[in-house]
Amino acid sequence: MMDALLLGLLLAAIAIGYGLGRLQGVRRKPRHARPSAPSSTLTRDYFVGLNYLLDERPDEAINTFINVLDVNSDTVDTHIALGKLFRTRGEADRAVSIHQNLLARPALAPETNARIQLELARDFMTLGLHDRAQRLLYTLLEQQGDDALRYPAKKLLVDLLEREKEWQAALDLVLPLLKQHPNFSRPAAHWLCELAIEEIHDASRSLARRHLKKALQLDPGCVRANLLLAELAMDNGHPERAIEHLEHIPEQEPAHIATLLPYLRHAYERQDNVSGFEAHLLRLLSKTPYTSVIVALGETVHRREGVDSAIAQVGEHLKMAPSLGGLDYLADLYVESQRQNGREADSRLLLLKHHTASLLANRPRHRCQRCGFTSEALHWQCPSCRHWGTIKPITGIEGE
Ligand SMILES: [Zn+2]
Incomplete structure (x- = not known):
């Protein structure tokens, strides 16, 4: 099903790219000139891909179609979408190579570059390479750029920090966002409970109590904080x-x-x-x-x-x-x-x-x-x- 979707996307992208190319070619030519012939390489690869498809060899077909699809400003979105598709069907390593290949292009707009970095961080996360994903996200957040990407980048980073049980780092990231994003209050209260448990183990009860009081300030409904205070x-x-x-x-x-x-x-x-x-x-x-x-x-x-x-x-x-x-x-x-x-x-x-x-x-x-x-x-x-x-x-x- 996913292969069919992927192939459909590729075929559509190639067809649109090819159509646009022809159209632009026609517009650029003087009226009396004949329209340019389609690229012979594209045509050959396109039919090689179709052959693979007819032989029920979808992996080879996908590879051939990806090779046909040049990276340019018209197709960069298709490449990003392809990377996402590979990741969701469990081939995050292929998604990494697509996204890294895109980042190697020098002429990318800063917003596009940031979008690809975010996708690459998601690929690393799927592969369990949390350190690399974390480093990439911190670098992305240090860059001045598209505000619309900062929130998903922070959300992803919070998810990573949670998985790594880096509660304080997650809190540092989220506390300044609480006014705008109150949905983080409940998780933040639980991270404070986690920190309190660590402090109890380290025999620092007063610090633990401070964390738990703060947890109740952030989320007055935090049952866990009251249970820990009772303990x-x-x-x-x-x-x-x-x-x-x-x-x-x-x-x-x-x-x-x-x-x-x-x-x-x-x-x-x-x-x-x-x-x-x-x-x-x-x-x-x-x-x-x-x-x-x-x-x-x-x-x-x-x-x-x-x-x-x-x-x-x-x-x-x-x-x-x-x-x-x-x-x-x-x-x-x-x-x-x-x-x-x-x-x-x-x-x-x-x-x-x-x-x-x-x-x-x-x-x-x-x-x-x-x-x-x-x-x-x-x-x-x-x-x-x-x-x-x-x-x-x-x-x-x-x-x-
Ligand atoms: Zn659930």
């Missing part, structure tokens, strides 16, 4: 401050309640405050009755008052927010209750439990809101679409 507060022996940070998360993004629960439990356990944890869970339930909260509450009541109280509590909450995960947990509680009462678990109950468990088995826990990528673990940057903060816990009847 820092716990490490410093302040569970009450950790709870304060965690309290912001349901307002930032309710779906992340499932993410914050283990942190919340840990903070209340550190305070030895089970009733505080229970009250906090009830507060969360009154706003958003997620399965993970119902199960966490059931586990607390189970430990404190026993299995039958947990059954009553969980049963009541599931009436308002039924879910497969909740039903599965309730079945567990019933099985345990029967065993505690010295009875064998009811076979019908075990069958029900078997069904709920198999329905839940292999279900992903997280999904990217942008591209639909699913995973068991929470990734802050989607491995598929590379957007930050778009993966969230799956909620609803089959969620969590």
Whole structure:
């Protein structure tokens, strides 16, 4: 399909170039002169290419057509488009030679030169030659030139710096752009979180905290910054401050309640405050009755008052927010209750439990809101679409 597209583009380009050449030739000649004959080399190569095509040898046909197509101001766009096509069909090395060949031409306009450099940087990136792509983009950005190219060049450079985990360099590039391009605020907040994690590893907690505060300034919805601030507060022996940070998360993004629960439990356990944890869970339930909260509450009541109280509590909450995960947990509680009462678990109950468990088995826990990528673990940057903060816990009847 791509070969057909490539060949179509080449044939059209050659035909147009040939047509233009003839037309210009005719215009330049005096009226009485005969129009010039087509170049014999072009004609010969053109038919050689067609022969390859008819013999179903598209690679040879493409090579022949490229040789026919001279580089000049009329065809430079076609060459750039060809390079792009080679890159998208996985032949970035051929794209590199086309783009480098173009750059070797001395008479290119500065804007054209910049466009080709940008394409060449994309080729290097596709080939995994990140250093070369990076150097080329920094050189391109140092040049005074076409403003329209500066933004795509910076965007590409940011992508490269992210892949190389050069968070500070990415921030340096993006911070001056935020007013004009607020879409960078969310990734920038995550880069600050990444820097904070590095600082925590280097035992520089105050610097880590500064990064996280700045992350929240850039993106007030950054759940990750609050989770990290809560972790820092716990490490410093302040569970009450950790709870304060965690309290912001349901307002930032309710779906992340499932993410914050283990942190919340840990903070209340550190305070030895089970009733505080229970009250906090009830507060969360009154706003958003997620399965993970119902199960966490059931586990607390189970430990404190026993299995039958947990059954009553969980049963009541599931009436308002039924879910497969909740039903599965309730079945567990019933099985345990029967065993505690010295009875064998009811076979019908075990069958029900078997069904709920198999329905839940292999279900992903997280999904990217942008591209639909699913995973068991929470990734802050989607491995598929590379957007930050778009993966969230799956909620609803089959969620969590
Ligand atoms: Zn995604």
